[in-house]
Amino acid sequence: MTDVNDVNDLNDGVRDRYDLAVIGAGPAGFAAAVTAADAGLAVVILDAGRAAGGQFYRQPAAALRAARPDRLHHGWRAYTAWTGRLAAHVAAGTINHLTDHHVWTVERLDADAADGRGLAGAGSATAETAASPGTLFAVHAVIGAGGATGRAVQASAVLLATGAYERQLPFPGWTLPGVVTAGGAQAQLKDSLVVPGRRVVVAGTGPLLLSVAASLALAGAKVPAVVEAADPLRYARHAKALALNPGKLIEGAGYAATLVRHGIPVRPRHVVVAAHGERRVEAVSIARTDRAGRPVPGRERMITCDALAVGYGLDAQLEIALELGCGTRREPDGGWVLTVDAQQRTGVPGVWAAGETTGVGGAQLALIEGELAAHSIAATLPAGGFAVRAAGASRPGRAMSQTAQPSAGDGGETGSADRVGPVAAAGRSVGSAARPGRKVAKLVRRRARLRAFADVLQQVHTLPERWSDNLRADTAVCRCEEVPYAAVRDAVTDLGATDSRSVKLLTRAGMGWCQGRMCGTAVQCLVGELTGGEAKAAPAARPLACPVPLGVLAEGAFAPAAPASGTSPAPAAAAPPHAERPADPPD
C-alpha cells in the first residue's frame, strides 16, 4: 500500500488516515472540526474556498488587505472566535485544513460497504445505523477549480457540511448578462470587493434579499428596489417562534434600518416578470401579485438598472450525500434536505451532516448543528480516535486502530462529561442520551428554537405559486443546454413525460454543466403543474459532485491504494460533470 498523499507527490503534512473528514469549511464545518479536535480526534477539513467561512462568512482575499471586513458581515465575533480556535488547531497539527479542495465523491471502503448501499434511502436514522468504529471512507478531491491534480484522504467518519446554493426560477431575460444570483452578488462583494452594477435591483424571496440589498448599498451601489414575492403579513401567524428568537429579529431589523437609511423601498408581493436589454440587462419589469401569486395585469412597471440580483431561497448541496445513499426529506418551502436524527447522523453509518444540508436555517443554526455533530462523532469513535494522531505515525493497521488510545488530557474545552453518551447507549435523540452534558442540552434547545424560526421563514417565503405564468415559449428554462419552456411543456403534454428525469432525457434540461442546479427546481415544478401531480420528486444521485479531469479519474481515484502513478498531464478541459464513472469502486 502506498500512502495516498504520495500519489500526488504532495508533502504538506497531510496524513493518509483521519478520524474525521469534514467536507465544507462553512459555519457547520468549522464548528464541527474545532469541536471534534477539542475532543481529541484527528480531523481533516476539505473545502473549495481559500479560507474558512463558507459562503456566509466569505472573506475578502488576503491580498486585498481589508482592515474592516466585519462591515460586510453579521455575527463577526462568533466567526473570529471559532476561526481563532481553528487556527490554533491547524498550528498544532490537530486539524489539517485543505483549502481549494473540490470534493467530487466520498467512497466507502469498509467491509460493510458492499451491502452498505442497501442502507441508502433509509430515511430515518436510528441508533443501529450509527457509526461503528469499523467505518472507513475515502474522500476524493480535485485541487483547484478545474485543477488537474487529485487527492484522496481516508477517515473513519465523515461530516457533510456542503452548504447550499441559491434556488432560481426562470423568467424572460434571466440569461442576460448582469442578471446574477443574489448570493453570488454578495459572494463576489465579500470576496473581491466588487458590485455587479451601479443600479442593482434585488428580487426574489427570502431573508437573504435584505442582507444582500443592505450590503450592496453600503458598498456604494444604488438599489432602486427590493422586490419580495412573499406577503409579510404571513409572519403574523407565527408570532411565537419569532418572539423566541429576538437575535434573529434584531438581525433583520438591522438590515431593514440600512435599507431605510439608503432610501431603498421594499416591494412585498411583487415579482420580477422580465429582464430587458440587448447585451446586458438595462431594466426589469416588476408586477404586483394577486392572492394566488399571479401577476396582476396592468400593474406592471419598469425599473431601469444595470444589474439584477435574484434568488428564491436556498437549495441544499446534496450531490455527495445522495451518492453515499443518505436519505432526504422535504422542507416547508419545497426544498430537499438530508434526514438526520437528533445527533445529526444520516442513515448511512459513519456519515453525519450539519448546516444547510440538513435544513436551510442560517449560520447560527449551522454552528450549533456542527458542534452537536462533533459531540456525537467524538462519542461514537473509540475513545477519542485512532492512533494515527501520533505525530509522524506511519499507517496503522486496522487492528491497531481498534485498540483505541485513551485521550484524556486532550479534551480541550470539551470534557467527556459534555459528550453525548456512547453510541450503544444513545437513543434516538441527543436529549435522551444517557448522560447529556449541560452544554449539549443547551445546544439542543438553541437548535430547536432556531429551527422553529427557520420553519417560519420557509413557510412565509415559498415560491410564488404562479411563477410559470411569466414564461414565454422561448424562455430558456435550462440555461446550460438552452432548453426553452416550450420544449419542457411539449415533453410533458405531447411526449408523455411524467417526471423530471424523463423531461431531462427528452429535452436535455438539467444535463449541462451545472447538472440541473439552476433549473432543477423549475423543471420539477413545471412537471408537477403540467401533470397535475407532485410538484417535486426526490433528487436523484449523480456520480460526480463537481467536474473531474479525466486524468484524475484514470489515476484510479476509486482505488486509492493503487501504486503511485505520478501526476498526469492536465487534460485540455475538465470532464463534464456527467462523465460516466470509469470503474466501480473496489469491493
Next chain:
Amino acid sequence: MTGTPRDLVAARPGPEFTVRVDGRPVPALPGQTLAAVLWAAGITAWRTSRVTGEPRGAFCGIGACFDCLITVNGVRDQRACLVRPEPGDEVRTRD
C-alpha cells in the same frame, strides 16, 4: 451614493496589475476573482451560448452554474468566478 466596496472595508490592496483580455489590458487587484476583475472593468458578458449565440457572463458567482466559463492562459472552461488571475495572464472570451 456613498463610497466603494474598498472604502467600506478599509482595504489597502497590493499593487494593481494588468491582465490581457482578448489582448486588451484590464486592471486587476491581487486576490480578486476574474469575474470581479471583469465586473470592475464594466465587462459583464464574456461567453457566447452554444445554441442561440447569446452573450453570457457570471450568474451564480459561487462556482455552481458554470455560466462564466472562460479561457485563461490557454486552459479552456475555467470558472471566472473562482479563478484568481495573476500578472500577465492572458484571458480569451470567445472560445
